[in-house]
Amino acid sequence: MADASMNDFATWAPVLRLLRAEQTRVPAAGPVHVAGRIGRHGWSLALTRRTPPPGRAAQVEDMQEEYDAVEGVRGALADAGVDDVAFTADVAPTGRTTLRLLGPSPAVEPGIGTPRPGALILVDGALPEPWRRLPEPAPGAAPAPSADLELLERTLRERLPHAIGATEEEIAAAEVRLGVALPDELKVLYRVTRSRWEDLQGDHEAARDAFTAVGCELFDLDGLHVADAASRHYLWGFAATEAVSTPPDAMVQGLVGSPGWIAFGDNGGGDRLAVDLTPGPRGHKGQIIMLSHEENVGAELVADSLTDLVLGRLGAEPGGSGQRRQPAVARVNVASLSSVEAAVHPGLEVLSIGVWDDAPLSLAPVVGLPGLRTLTAYPGTLADPLEIAKLTGLEYLELGPQEWRVLLDAGAVPRSLSAAAIRAHSDHDPLPIVALANEILSLWGRPRIVQTVLEGDLGPLP
Template identity: 55%
Template sequence: MPAIHDFATWEPLLSLLGAEHADQLVADTSRVAGSISSTGWSLSYGLPPRGQSIAPHDQQAITRAAAPVQRALAEADIREVLFAADVSPSGQTVLHVFGTSPAVESAWGSRSPSPGTLVLVDGVVAEPWRRLPEPVPGAVVAPSSDPALLERTLRERLPDAVGATEEEIAAAEERLGVTLTDELKALYRVTRVGPAGPDASGDWEAYFAEVQTAESAVGCELFSLDGLFVADASRRPCPWQYAATEAVVTPSDAAVQGLVGSPGWIAFGSNGGDTFAVDLTPGPRGHLGQVILIDHEQSIGAELYGESLTELVLNLFESSDRAGRQEQRLPVTAWVGDGHDLVDVASAAHPDLEVVQIFRWSGTPLSLAPIAGLPRVRTLTAHPGTLADPLEITGLTGLEYLALGPDEWRVLLDAGAVPRGLSAACVAVRGDEHPLGVLDVANDLLALWDRPLIAHTTVTGHIGDSGLSDS
């Protein structure tokens, strides 16, 4: 039997977690749960107040207790597992270990028995990641764009630089599948910034000196000609759980289209974290070839950084008129629940509505009838217990992502009413659900799409009185 399914492997960790919940064990069984990988864990032990770090002695205790489990995971070549253990006052313990499935996106970081997002259709991504740019036939280059001035300026700043040949520029265009703007061509005619690494001589010092010199002349960390890439949606991967709740919105006065990525975003530089790109698919009020900034902390959208590469290089990338990404919710996305935008679903009803998220709600359970039949609703997430009638979900015919509690999913499963147009789903938990019930629902959903199921092993043992003490 693999060590990961041996109770002795888990005993030190369960003893530690059981000790912290000793007050609950006086009269009743306590459940401890979490997730653990060969390199980290997510556990409720020793959690400090918000904004504070875990105490060193707690960190050391977890490290020691988790080590046998982590070694067992590494030996079995298992990336991570979720676990839940029911511990009786006597120390008798029933441990449930949940494996992974290639059809499940990890719920890493969860301290509840949530298996993660169930990917029901292999290879399909959320709608915002499939969205292509809208054509803007009237888009033109900005008045400040002047490739000849740009090239002269850079030659003055980089008199010893080695530029790319026309053949090398043409090869880059063929590799990328796009025609570079005249400004980009002018830039790389002056300096190709070396290859994507040192030359055949292995002269790293000379290579980095060239990169730094080009950065000083241009004003940003410049990619080599070989390092140019298309910043399309595939460059910004995002788990279904979050991607499904995003929306692509481009206001009529926007300079940049609110996309995840575009085949017309040609990335050429960086500020050390974010990416600069030339935009060949601008928004309604943008310019062809404008420079945009793609924020590495955002999963969607970009902001206008400058109307032309010429303007920015002349000013060493000091942008004085940046237009940031606008946060969009209503009417495309709606947040319903205590402390959020709306207190009922009816207020969200709109022909453009795409995403409805129902959070914790202290009022009467909500009806979905007001949004039934709306043509663009593709995502619904509902906190367990917030829906008046889960069967009303059948009125949302365009759903591709659905997150519900185990009880709501069971209603749909028993009625044969699970929307078959779904591409992904999630069994949302509050933390008090028994993990086996959550697993059963998740596997029933996976079975409907003939997807690989989540493995489960039950191990019993005794953690001993010493494990329940405060020592």
């Protein structure tokens, strides 16, 4: 945070004036407290936006003043090489303002829609368990009977008579880059068309024809990639509450990603299509799967082979491999399971305790479960937070501020944790949460959330 423009009060003043105006719609004699988060790719500010006319989507001009104010900060963040910063400010009636910039820290994920910190990464480079899961070997897997190289090539050449195909050298270079041999059907596809935009010479109709011919927006050889776990973005707070499994009758293995998933195209809506070389117990080697951009884990069967995809012979595995299956994940709340006892199962990995209207709950029923790795508990739902010390396999823990205070004061924070988070109500002041987060980070010797204090004057209200 050494960049002068980011640490210049004047950079933030337009945003603070907007927030102050929002807060003072109802006159108040005392100081105004505002907070928010601004990043290079978005922002979260408590501002009321003008409703666009019926039948028209919101436009930049509907929020022009907000956009202009935020852009000044985002430009400063970009100059400083900073992705995201949270802030709080106290504005006196005279306009005198104390602004606190919170972070960033390489050990803290940004909060979602809040100035409070997101997950605390306690172990550098640690990955949530589903992102560490590798595919089970499938030595007996074979291509589907429908895979037909001659039919595939003949069909593609009939549909794309003017396409330019990739050379054997180009295909070999792609295999070297990926570190995996391309399956025969995929080689046939690229020998017919290398799918380079420049080959189409700007002809959008030809691009549509290519989509229709193949059944997807085909990546060129440079865009071909392995859809392993690292290719799927995650935040700890969501990823740690996922669980993956592969039933004995599954066509697709329940995984975040696989070194045997070769992504070759897009369905036009942001979902990747891949050739699956590590199929499930009932799957075929070389089957076509889809990785949804709206899901963190799993993939769904699209076709038994690339030949089937091109010919439009599509199939689907009911539920896909992304379906969450009990009992690995259990949710106890007013709308789901009615007790911790109901969540007990030898295969339990994730226990999430949500909004709860009854007496606080004991964790005693889940003590000793061998696979329990994630616990999240809404503030005030635990009868005795110190019971957490008996859960010796936890990797991720998310608790309210008071529950964390109990663990910290007792020296009972589980040392098995790789990541943690503080769950607070929406109106909770970010500053005590930041202080609590820094205590937790310090236990692991991780970089703390730095506060930078800037003083300035916004002037009187207009």
